[in-house]
Amino acid sequence: xxxxxxxxxxxxxxxxxxxxxxxxxxxxxxxxxxxxxxxxxxxxxxxxxxxxxxxxxxxxxxxxxxxxxxxxxxxxxxxxxxxxxxxxxxxxxxxxxxxxxxxxxxxxxxxxxxxxxxxxxxxxxxxxxxxxxxxxxxxxxxxxxxxxxxxxxxxxxxxxxxxxxxxxxxxxxxxxxxxxxxxxxxxxxxxxxxxxxxxxxxxxxxxxxxxxxxxxxxxxxxxxxxxxxxxxxxxxxxxxxxxxxxxxxxxxxxxxxxxxxxxxxxxxxxxxxxxxxxxxxxxxxxxxxxxxxxxxxxxxxxxxxxxxxxxxxxxxxxxxxxxxxxxxxxxxxxxxxxxxxxxxxxxxxxxxxxxxxxxxxxxxxxxxxxxxxxxxxxxxxxxxxxxxxxxxxxxxxxxxxxxxxxxxxxxxxxxxx
Numbered sequence: 001x002x003x004x005x006x007x008x009x010x011x012x013x014x015x016x017x018x019x020x021x022x023x024x025x026x027x028x029x030x031x032x033x034x035x036x037x038x039x040x041x042x043x044x045x046x047x048x049x050x051x052x053x054x055x056x057x058x059x060x061x062x063x064x065x066x067x068x069x070x071x072x073x074x075x076x077x078x079x080x081x082x083x084x085x086x087x088x089x090x091x092x093x094x095x096x097x098x099x100x101x102x103x104x105x106x107x108x109x110x111x112x113x114x115x116x117x118x119x120x121x122x123x124x125x126x127x128x129x130x131x132x133x134x135x136x137x138x139x140x141x142x143x144x145x146x147x148x149x150x151x152x153x154x155x156x157x158x159x160x161x162x163x164x165x166x167x168x169x170x171x172x173x174x175x176x177x178x179x180x181x182x183x184x185x186x187x188x189x190x191x192x193x194x195x196x197x198x199x200x201x202x203x204x205x206x207x208x209x210x211x212x213x214x215x216x217x218x219x220x221x222x223x224x225x226x227x228x229x230x231x232x233x234x235x236x237x238x239x240x241x242x243x244x245x246x247x248x249x250x251x252x253x254x255x256x257x258x259x260x261x262x263x264x265x266x267x268x269x270x271x272x273x274x275x276x277x278x279x280x281x282x283x284x285x286x287x288x289x290x291x292x293x294x295x296x297x298x299x300x301x302x303x304x305x306x307x308x309x310x311x312x313x314x315x316x317x318x319x320x321x322x323x324x325x326x327x328x329x330x331x332x333x334x335x336x337x338x339x340x341x342x343x344x345x346x347x348x349x350x351x352x353x354x355x356x357x358x359x360x361x362x363x364x365x366x367x368x369x370x371x372x373x374x375x376x377x378x379x380x381x382x383x384x385x386x387x388x389x390x391x392x393x394x395x396x397x398x399x400x401x402x403x404x405x406x407x408x409x410x411x412x413x414x415x416x417x
Contacts (some may be wrong), residue, residue: 002251004159005226009134009139009248011118013313016153021257023156031060031111032146033120035102035359036079037067040086040138042121050148056150058091062111064102065095067359072366100331100357101299103127103215106392107334110240114229114247114414121144124299124381127215129226130207134194136224149365157223158257159194159250162184164201164238166265171310171416174209175301175399176407177201177262178216179270183280184260191221191293193257196250199263202227207236208305216381219277270413272397283402283414292374294319295388296347296400297328297355298362301379304334304343306400310345313404319351320410326368328355330370350408364388379404 003011003018011019034040035218039335040063049364055061063083080097087095099105103124106112114132118125127349128135138152146152151383168174179184185195196215202210217225227233229247237245269283296302296310309331319325327347329335335357338344344354355361361368362380369389370376376388376395379402383395396412405415 002253004250004254021156021158026153027150029146031114031118033062036065036083038121039083041082044144053148055090055147061092062094063087064105065097066102069098103299107364108240113245115353116204123218124215126217126225127211129224130210134224153291156243157194159196160190161256161259161263162197163199165199166263168264172267173399174212176270178213179272179280182219182278187222187278188221192223194224195222196226208242208303209280212300269402274394278397286412289412291377293324293376294403295326295378296403298380300381301400302330307338309401310404311346314350315346317408319407323407325407327352329357330356347402377403379403
């Protein structure tokens with residue numbers, strides 16, 4: 001019987017010749033990632049000391065302060081300080097601050113590689129699956145064990161096959177594809193499973209677009225979201241100077257728990273309506289929804305491809321009166337490149353406010369909270385009640401193009417519609 005990508009990676013990490021769904025195995029962890037909000041301060045530092053343990057391998061640990069940067073309060077500043085000093089005291093050189101959301105930084109710095117096990121204290125760690133890694137979020141207790149031993153146990157997941165064929169129409173983006181998939185499978189339809197994305201549509205997507213899709217696999221409850229290794233993966237890693245890895249793809253006769261088939265050429269711009277990520281509909285069915293804030297950014301919607309699309313739409317236009325367009329590139333590296341290419345200037349000229357790379361807006365910690373009665377259209381990954389501020393506000397999710405078009409229109413609207 002053939003094997004899926006997830007089964008192959010877990011078998012390799014466990015030292016087993018073969019594993020099957022439902023098996024519980026111990027695996028060696030290739031990279032352990034913590035951020036500031038769910039990092040050393042959440043009992044990990046204290047409990048590690050109580051156990052009398054040191055970090056098993058500082059070279060395999062990455063710590064990224066991204067949620068509380070830039071700090072908006074003394075409390076946040078103290079947490080970032082603690083995280084920074086803890087990393088230094090434990091010899092962890094892979095510490096990043098003010099560089100952007102952790103998942104993007106992990107990819108850009110070569111800490112996610114094909115065929116590896118990457119576990120982090122953030123649920124959207126699954127974004128690493130775009131690079132053919134088994135990447136997944138874990139809790140603080142699990143991370144404590146990983147830091148002490150370099151190992152953890154995993155239950156081998158079933159795999160859902162998601163196939164997209166056809167060409168994406170103009171003004172339709174990878175984010176629309178992700179939302180439609182979630183809307184079909186449901187917010188719990190892939191709980192503790194691996195979702196493997198295949199098909200000619202996926203093959204033609206850039207790495208920026210692929211990351212937007214795997215990032216949101218957890219919004220279906222998935223343990224991991226994986227994509228096959230191909231030339232696009234190879235080229236992305238080559239540009240980073242990375243050649244040391246063992247990629248793997250599913251066998252032709254791999255067994256899937258379930259399969260879904262979609263046609264990209266039939267897809268319209270999608271919107272996830274409050275307060276559930278799977279409450280998805282075509283943009284022209286949302287109705288007349290006035291917006292007060294538009295957010296373009298985060299680890300789902302702030303990459304170079306996203307900023308280019310938004311700038312292309314907004315060139316020569318203005319943000320509607322009464323609308324705040326906030327833009328937070330997905331990393332410092334992307335910020336600099338988007339600035340060099342003129343994308344940020346175009347967006348700023350249209351009325352957008354260019355911000356630091358941060359998780360703060362997406363998760364409602366600082367830099368752009370919404371008030372009661374306000375509607376926000378966001379390119380981020382979640383629209384939960386109260387996530388971006390007041391519980392009496394509403395968050396709609398859309399693609400970066402839909403965010404840009406809505407900002408200019410003053411209401412939810414997709415480009416070309």
